Amino acid sequence: MKINSKALIISLLVVTFGACSDKATSQEKQATTSSKADNEGLTLIKNTCYACHNPNTKSHDDIIAPPLIAVKKRYSMAYPSKDEFVREMTNWIVNPTKDMALMRGAVDKFNVMPNLSISKEDAEKMANYIFNNDIEAPAWFAEHEKQQHGNGKGKGHAGQGGRANAWMSEIALVDGKKWKSDDATMKHIDNLKQIIAENKVLDDEAALKGLAKKLTGELDLLFNDCTMEGPDHNALHKYLVALINKKDMLRKVDINKGWKVVARIQEQLNDYERFFQ
Numbered sequence: 001m002k003i004n005s006k007a008l009i010i011s012l013l014v015v016t017f018g019a020c021s022d023k024a025t026s027q028e029k030q031a032t033t034s035s036k037a038d039n040e041g042l043t044l045i046k047n048t049c050y051a052c053h054n055p056n057t058k059s060h061d062d063i064i065a066p067p068l069i070a071v072k073k074r075y076s077m078a079y080p081s082k083d084e085f086v087r088e089m090t091n092w093i094v095n096p097t098k099d100m101a102l103m104r105g106a107v108d109k110f111n112v113m114p115n116l117s118i119s120k121e122d123a124e125k126m127a128n129y130i131f132n133n134d135i136e137a138p139a140w141f142a143e144h145e146k147q148q149h150g151n152g153k154g155k156g157h158a159g160q161g162g163r164a165n166a167w168m169s170e171i172a173l174v175d176g177k178k179w180k181s182d183d184a185t186m187k188h189i190d191n192l193k194q195i196i197a198e199n200k201v202l203d204d205e206a207a208l209k210g211l212a213k214k215l216t217g218e219l220d221l222l223f224n225d226c227t228m229e230g231p232d233h234n235a236l237h238k239y240l241v242a243l244i245n246k247k248d249m250l251r252k253v254d255i256n257k258g259w260k261v262v263a264r265i266q267e268q269l270n271d272y273e274r275f276f277q
């Protein structure tokens, strides 16, 4: 009875994972009162998403896309409010493009998700379901999380570890409204992008330090010219702390890691316009 014992092991693993989460009970309650739309959402997800985002994979090596629970975590970090979460995920499902991807590590590893020609209405049902409900996790997921992301310096997937992008949740948009940037700061952010674009050849540690120095110079100008105030300024401050931490890493890492840090700085610069306008 090979199949039966396998099924038993899987269900045991699922139970064990469930037991780790204190939230499970309250969210289960929520799930029992879930609306018809939620049920439709789940059916749609099973039919259209599990082909790739399959929660029943046996190991991390089997997967062809990140599990939905990881996707949910990533979106919750960037979009803590339900409105934003549902809106952004709906946009993604209807029209996935490399430029808009949050999970850049996954894009590098699996390639960008294909367009599945899903209607906005169906996409909204699925996004709502994902926000409202506990998402089934593959049995290997908890252990993988601990190893990859648990110790704070986890490399995550290609440098997408939670801590590196903590600034995104710190300055999460309220009701989708971006923070107001002044023109001078916008210009300096563009200049920083330019500096990175012009310094693509980084073949030794001296080159990394040289790049760090140029970025520092431009950041000093940014501080001098900045006229932002109040909550917008606070958001900018948090954004810049994260950027400066990355920049400072350039002085500490070897050339093999250096380009990854540069890529992350570049990503954060590109993300400016998602949070400020």
Ligand code: HEC
Pocket: 045, 048, 049, 050, 051, 052, 053, 064, 065, 066, 071, 089, 092, 093, 096, 100, 101, 102, 103, 104, 106, 107, 110, 111, 112, 113, 114, 116, 118, 126
């Ligand atoms: C053909 C395989 C495939 C199918 C089917 C699929 N996805 Fe994906 N999806 C991927 C891959 C690969 C990624 C990781 C790369 C990326 O982010 O584009 C991904 C990433 C995502 C992301 C994260 C996007 C980001 O910001 O990086 C979301 C959200 C998502 N999928 C939702 C869904 C939903 C909901 C469905 C069902 C309607 C679905 N996917 C169906 C392959 C698929």
